[in-house]
Amino acid sequence: MNSCILMAKIVRRPELRYTQDNQTPYAQMLVEFSANRAEATPTNLRAVAWGNLASEVAQNYNEGDQVILEGRLSMQTIDRPEGFKEKRAELVISHLYHLDGSVSSGEMAAPTPEKVVPINTHKSNKTPVEKPVAPVSTGDFEYDASYELSNPSAWQPSDTPVEENLDDIPF
Structure with a gap:
């Protein structure tokens, strides 16, 4: 598969032809x-x-813009006046992103800053343990009482049988 993602600066304004x-x-x-x-x-x-x-691209991008280009690499053969052929790489763009987050592909919507959730704002469902509980020894293994279910009567085993996965690939 020929796929390329490139962060670059536009050094010559796009020409529409x-x-x-x-x-x-x-x-x-x-x-x-x-x-x-x-x-x-x-x-x-x-x-x-x-x-x-x-x-x-021709309307919205200018020289000096920092962009992320997504596309595929292509090789072009050019006949030189000196009598030999030259191969040049070019990127055929499928998606183009301003580094400010806007998209010029018509297919995708860029995330806006008001939709971004800051880190550390997630509210945990876990209730903190107020005081540590000492491990209790029950024979061959140690039992830690702090791992008790918060509501043991709410836990019910599943009635559906577990399917055996015979696939060699784990994903």
Whole structure:
């Protein structure tokens, strides 16, 4: 499967063009992404969007925008004037995200900050143990009374039989 997700900066504004045969819109732009090492120079890559996404990209994105590109890598062969062929990689965009969280794909909705739940706001259903209970020894094993059910009369065993899973793969 050919799938790529890339965080990059747009270094050349998207240009909206149309194919000659059926006037399908496409937008091409140049993006730059940094390497894993600090001393390495950033790499440029041509990115192309097609159809309605191309129109959205041309309208909503500018040079200098930080974006996340999702798509597939493609190799293009170019005949050079010097007499040889050159292969160049390009990213065919399927989804494009501003780093501020908005989406330009028409299919997905981005989470908004008011829908995000802060960490540590989850209310636990567990009642805290007020004082620790010492383990009680009952023969060969230790029994910890703090693991008692909070309402033992509410627990009922299931009447449905357990199905035996014969699958070798655990998921």
